[in-house]
Amino acid sequence: AQKITQTQPGMFVQEKEAVTLDCTYDTSDPSYGLFWYKQPSSGEMIFLIYQGSYDQQNATEGRYSLNFQKARKSANLVISASQLGDSAMYFCAMSNFQTGANNLFFGTGTRLTVIP
Amino acid sequence: GAVVSQHPSWVICKSGTSVKIECRSLDFQATTMFWYRQFPKQSLMLMATSNEGSKATYEQGVEKDKFLINHASLTLSTLTVTSAHPEDSSFYICSALEARGQNEQFFGPGTRLTVL
Numbered sequence: 001a002q003k004i005t006q007t008q009p010g011m012f013v014q015e016k017e018a019v020t021l022d023c024t025y026d027t028s029d030p031s032y033g034l035f036w037y038k039q040p041s042s043g044e045m046i047f048l049i050y051q052g053s054y055d056q057q058n059a060t061e062g063r064y065s066l067n068f069q070k071a072r073k074s075a076n077l078v079i080s081a082s083q084l085g086d087s088a089m090y091f092c093a094m095s096n097f098q099t100g101a102n103n104l105f106f107g108t109g110t111r112l113t114v115i116p
Numbered sequence: 117g118a119v120v121s122q123h124p125s126w127v128i129c130k131s132g133t134s135v136k137i138e139c140r141s142l143d144f145q146a147t148t149m150f151w152y153r154q155f156p157k158q159s160l161m162l163m164a165t166s167n168e169g170s171k172a173t174y175e176q177g178v179e180k181d182k183f184l185i186n187h188a189s190l191t192l193s194t195l196t197v198t199s200a201h202p203e204d205s206s207f208y209i210c211s212a213l214e215a216r217g218q219n220e221q222f223f224g225p226g227t228r229l230t231v232l
């Protein structure tokens with residue numbers, strides 16, 4: 001069984017500062033993918049970044065980077081130079097490719113508030 | 117990037133009526149689409165996986181007779197909430213997996229259902 005845990009229900013960060021959103025996961029499958037999505041108040045899910053379990057390097061996408069520590073089973077999202085528009089819910093998700101189902105399992109989310 | 121649309125974006129209906137929600141991939145073919153449900157301030161929960169031309173696979177606890185899913189083409193999946201009741205009020209989000217793509221699911225903007 002797979003499990004995604006986000007232990008921070010809410011986070012605050014000063015504008016222009018960096019923030020780390022935590023995510024840990026548990027799976028017995030050797031092949032999996034980790035995703036981060038942003039959900040603003042409008043509701044749409046916005047894909048931010050992806051990390052494959054076999055990727056050697058941490059994924060980066062602009063101001064987003066994923067701190068992937070496989071041995072610790074953690075995939076924290078780092079947002080650099082926070083902007084007011086970054087205020088939203090952030091969900092970590094995992095997909096197990098071994099089964100071929102491509103189902104996404106979501107964590108409970110972290111609400112990020114950027115303070116001006 | 118790939119675009120997924122949902123229609124309607126917001127629907128209010130009387131208890132006992134049925135509501136159909138459409139999910140379309142606009143610029144790509146999706147052999148697999150997913151339907152999620154999100155209650156206020158909660159995470160996304162996978163309801164079912166919809167494969168083109170075959171029966172949907174429902175997650176445990178989801179009533180297949182109540183939530184009818186039809187994936188008739190590579191660009192369209194529909195979710196029909198039959199005999200809706202107030203407890204079915206929720207935010208329903210679909211996602212689509214590109215037929216020749218990697219692992220990313222593209223999400224629709226969601227449909228907010230309110231059952232009176």
